[in-house]
Amino acid sequence: MDSAELVDRLLAGERRALARLLTRVEDGGPDRLREVVALLHPHTGTAQLIGITGSPGVGKSTLTSALVAEWRRRERRVAVLAVDPSSPFSGGALLGDRIRMQDHVLDEGVFIRSMASRGHLGGLSWATPQALLVLDAAGFDVVVVETVGVGQAEVEVASTADTTVVTLAPGMGDAIQAAKAGILEIADVFCVNKADRDGADRTVRELRDMQQLGHGQWRAPIHKTVAARDEGISELADAIDGHRAWLAEQGHLAQRRLERARVQVREIALGEVRDRFARLGSGGLVDELAAAVAARRTDPYTAADRLLASLEG
Amino acid sequence: MDSAELVDRLLAGERRALARLLTRVEDGGPDRLREVVALLHPHTGTAQLIGITGSPGVGKSTLTSALVAEWRRRERRVAVLAVDPSSPFSGGALLGDRIRMQDHVLDEGVFIRSMASRGHLGGLSWATPQALLVLDAAGFDVVVVETVGVGQAEVEVASTADTTVVTLAPGMGDAIQAAKAGILEIADVFCVNKADRDGADRTVRELRDMQQLGHGQWRAPIHKTVAARDEGISELADAIDGHRAWLAEQGHLAQRRLERARVQVREIALGEVRDRFARLGSGGLVDELAAAVAARRTDPYTAADRLLASLEG
Secondary structure, eight states: OHHHHHHHHHHHTOHHHHHHHHHHOOOOHHHHHHHHHHGGGGGGSSSSEEEESSSTTTHHHHHHHHHHHHHHHTTTTEEEEEEOOOOOOOOOOOOOOGGGGGGGGOOEEEEEEEEEETTTTOOOOOHHHHHHHHHHHOOOOEEEEEEESHHHHHHHHHHHEEEHHHHHHHHOOOOOHHHTTTTTTTOOOOOSSTTTTHHHHHHHHHHHHTTOOOOOSSSOOEEEEGGGGGHHHHHHHHHHHHHHHHHHHHTTTHHHHHHHHHHHHHHHHHHHHHHHHHOTTSHHHHHHHHHHTTSSSSOOOHHHHHHHHHHHH | HHHHHHHHHHHHHHHHHHHHHHHHHSSHHHHHHEEEEEEHGGGSSEEEEEEEEEEETTHHHHHHHHHHHHHHHHTTOOOEEEEEETTTOOOOOOOOOGGGGGGGGTTTEEEEEEOOOOOOOOOOOOOOHHHHHHHHTTOOOOOEEOOOBBSSSHHHHHOSSSEEEEEEEESSSSSHHHHTTTSSSSOSEEESSSSSSSTHHHHHHHHHHHHOOOOOSOOOOOOBBBGTBBHHHHHHHHHHHHHHHHHHTHHHHHHHHHHHHHHHHHHHHHHHHHHHHHHHHSSSSSHHHHHHHTSSOHHHHHHHHHHHHHHHH
């Protein structure tokens, strides 16, 4: 089936078209991706994009699942894109804790997809922003990106989402560690999950202290949850909506979306340059230059100049 | 002082020249960086480069400090570059646990430097490979890069180092979480630190099980340490040297260094493209394209094409 027909079916609400388009975006190669994006793009821009992030082990999947149930109670259709930082070497993904999401498999108003992060070392998959377009065009009210790990991926979520929820748990991956990993500043809402454990209040306090360092007009609210028991989830959902309402009131929503477009255009362009370097291929100019650098016959900057010149020539 | 004179003094073993060159590489802007690299590059290629990585909280700094002491007992000169994932927003770095490194401040055979990871979201600083050149040219026998966090930075360490030590601790950031974060495959040597805690043997077992999935000829040895009490450190140092000896015997050392040069050349070239996009600047073409994408007047691929065309034109 050609992409145009798939997109028509997606817009008509056909679930199978959704799954097939996502596969096409993820696996179809750059030309397919470009074609699908051009078709979808005019139909996007309405979904509320939410990033849920935090260190491994804080219970993000359980939290996401509980939030999905809450949003369903509020009659909102929800899509979740779970980005698994699969090995850059094996391309595989461990999907173990996706199992909790099975609570929602029979609900037509919920769509959940795990996506490998291959092709973009350690960060979000290069296909992620494009997969978000598919879910947005499919008419979901809420689209969640859940990322595992800390660092690069989280910063990218922040530049993609309307609202980023940074999740911590008492005792592990505490506030100081989160600060080190640079993920505090990207939080629009904090969630201290597993709040029935010792040290939850201490984590909240540490977060509050660090917020004194501040980052602009919005002070991220801090919410305690026990996602496995559905505690605090309704309040967290309210806080997420509260942040979005604030963005809209202040005119920041348009600004965030402009920034998202800027990052997307620049990353696609850089990806294209990266592809061109890759196509120069093994045995080609890159290898020749690398050999010259390794043998100290030339320095890396001079080699990089030659690589760039080959691109332009 | 001009860079050529600083490099002469560095090669003569002057400690102050070392610190000043590192600052120049880190803060001096792209032209300075290029100049320094061109001068240093012919004098590099002798140091043993070691990456030490793992999740926040596993005790990497303590481990690094213990290894430094061990290498000093073996009469090797050691430099440590600790890459702090400072916030991409604030540019600040939290240096708290660098304090342990103060054990070594009076030792002329040890040099320790913390480096922010600004400018390269969440990953290694763009200046890191260049800072390694400074330390290599300064004649250190061992140069360690310690990274905090998981993900992008770790993969980059693996492509830079001769030997990458992946550090875990029982109970937190366990083997399954590490697998999810994609850092198992980059390990040449595993270190289960804080091995006096409950669950250390379980972590070792999980690692061993996952190794069944394999990645080539080298099976990374798994070492238990209690770095704070100096336990297992000598064996870990032996394992690191063992890996390097294996690389050399198999002819893989040259191959790793070729790969390192390839990544370095490509990343410098991509950084240059990124800089050119940035110089197109606010109010310029990138903003115009982003606005058109955000308003759905054009799609991101078409916009990226125009951005690339402007680069070449």
